[in-house]
Amino acid sequence: MKVAWAGSREAFQVSDRMAKLVANDPVFEKFSKPMLGRKELFKNTLRKAAYAWKLINDLRLTEEEAKWLRHYIDEPNYTDLHWEMFVPAIEGQGTKEQKKKWLPLAQTMQIIGTYAQTELGHGSNVQGLETTATFDRQTDEFVMHSPTLTSSKWWPGGMAKVATHAIVYARLIIDGLFHGVHGFIVQLRSLEDHSPLPGLTLGDIGMKFGHGTYNTMDNGVLRFDHVRIPRNQMLMRVSQVTKEGKYAQSDVPRQLLYGTMVSVRQTIVADASKALSRAVCIATRYSVVRRQFGSRNGGPETQVIDYKTQQSRLFPLLASAYAFRFVGEWLKSLYIDVKQRLEANDFSTLPETHACTAGLKALTTAATADGIEECRKLCGGHGYLISSGLPELFAFYVPACSYEGENVVMMLQVARFLVKTVSNLGYKQPVGTAAYLGRVTPLLQNNCAVQTAEDWLNPDAILEAFEARAARMVIGCGERLAMFENPEEGFAELSIDLVEASLAHCQLITVSVFIQKLNHEIPGNGVKRSLEVLCYVYALFLLHKHQGDFLATGYLTPKQASLANEQLRTLYSKVRPNAIAFVDSFNHMDHYLCSVLGRYDGNVYPKLYEAAWKDPLNDSDIVDGIQQYVQPILKQKLHYAKL
């Protein structure tokens, strides 16, 4: 099962080796992080990042190994933006010459980059960005400027104190004419003494949600006061500006300017299962240790995992972790394929890839953020302790619902793709993840054939149910949209329904990828049979949660919906004996989990007790402030005391 989770034996070995390397190196200790102030926290992260870079070089780690190493260090920092956004932006949007000049510098970290797109006034609406890049023909330069307060760049990670360079997104102006938003490579700091270059105002945007997690990152603010950069620092794969000031667009679609976001959204989907599996591992292990009620004849109380209600909250999350792992893997291969095509100037699969990365990013991050919080509640009161590992994990993870495309905004992008697919049905056969929309007639006409709870244990029945629900919701939206004279007005008016239809489409993708994985990629019977149970749990849980959709579209009868729920209850009993094996298969080490409740050895209570004594308040019996502020209250007889 560990190999099935990792994707292959080799993948397992790489990840396992890097996990151990990090766990066994005292530099990467992280239990004390919550006690550090912001400056110490930040410096500590700089120290770890520098040490990691040294290890990567000294040990000659591969790109894959280096990624796992950074992952297990488990502290957001400037290198995330450098490797995940700055480098890919140059790779995807730079010309051959630009790549030749900038990539070797970035790949050896002689320069450190960030991705400066969002501004104080605009994040989602990229075309609304206000920073300007005005071409000056006399000097063959662009003049970068922040004309308003709201045009201040705001949020880019690593920008406040570390990055030496940034890809800055700004409106291109030539001879007073706007030519849309483009990316520019801008140097931010001196490579000698790290001071901000003239004309730039740079700073940190302030503390963020949680304590020891995202505050390790220096998210920054940046303002330009007429800063000049050479013309050849505009990323020119998509459009070019000549030294005469002529603006030209190549055959490459404009959307490629957004290509870095597609790449990172894919990574975010691949990473969702890491965060969810971590929370589920903690909650499952603790649910086996924790006992409440049910003692008979002085025997032990019931392990809380044996309560059906606990199972109905925990096991769908366990199943979701596996579902997200597989859909992340699938999306990665889709993305690798599109990347190769883009390099060869084949843009045909870009719209579908954009819809998949946007929609699955929204689906997986929302479910993971909610799932982590549910795991905290599944651990009762102790889940609220920092030492449970869950509050910090939640604080770290929850911004994924906003960054790289706010989730609702992303679902609306999926809706655009679906509406377009439906409106083209007459003359263009949909392919890939939208292929089912090419079979609308049977999907709209046939109803579910399930008659018993056992009938739900059938991948074809499940797949057809999810296809019919999505197709009916998408087609329904299409029909209602057609009633509007102005399609954009219709889209805005129906946006709530469109988001729900997009979610149904994305859930269909996750369910069908899970089934596909079982049918074609899991060797041997033991692992396959166990995963089949989780696959059914995932699908039937979604069906139960969204039964309103399945009933309202007329595909299911109430009786069939209730049979699905009956089957789900039975499935929980089948998950229970393997619950610990399922979470052990994630291969998460104690160092990575950073949770007293989720310890591999289950030795929760003594360690929880021990951890409490490490709190700085327990350094002495009488702490600073008691004599000054508490003793006087006890000693003085003030007004109320006389009454």
Ligand SMILES: CCCCCCCCCC/C=C\C/C=C/C(=O)SCCNC(=O)CCNC(=O)[C@H](O)C(C)(C)COP(=O)(O)OP(=O)(O)OC[C@H]1O[C@@H](n2cnc3c(N)ncnc32)[C@H](O)[C@@H]1OP(=O)(O)O
């Ligand atoms: C190893 C450990 C490391 C782990 C690292 C993990 C990952 C690191 C994460 C680090 C953490 C945080 C970093 C965060 C960074 C950021 O947040 S960067 C900023 C991200 N910002 C956004 O995501 C903005 C969201 N907004 C947009 O994407 C667009 O503006 C939006 C799509 C919403 C709308 O764009 P418009 O310009 O208005 O375009 P529109 O008219 O709607 O669309 C035109 C057309 O183009 C299609 N389209 C849109 N986007 C794309 C795309 N990316 N690719 C392809 N096609 C796209 C759109 O669907 C339309 O198509 P149509 O056919 O014409 O309808």
Ligand SMILES: Cc1cc2nc3c(=O)[nH]c(=O)nc-3n(C[C@H](O)[C@H](O)[C@H](O)COP(=O)(O)OP(=O)(O)OC[C@H]3O[C@@H](n4cnc5c(N)ncnc54)[C@H](O)[C@@H]3O)c2cc1C
């Ligand atoms: C931790 C973190 C790190 C970040 N790192 C970076 C970085 O490195 N570089 C960078 O450039 N940016 C970064 N960002 C910024 C991030 O990309 C944006 O915050 C994100 O894209 C969301 O945009 P917004 O803040 O403008 O949200 P808004 O769009 O203002 O969202 C507010 C609300 O409006 C709704 N809304 C907006 N538009 C629509 C619409 N058309 N229809 C319906 N509802 C709508 C949204 O659903 C949401 O509920 C980071 C953000 C965070 C939190």
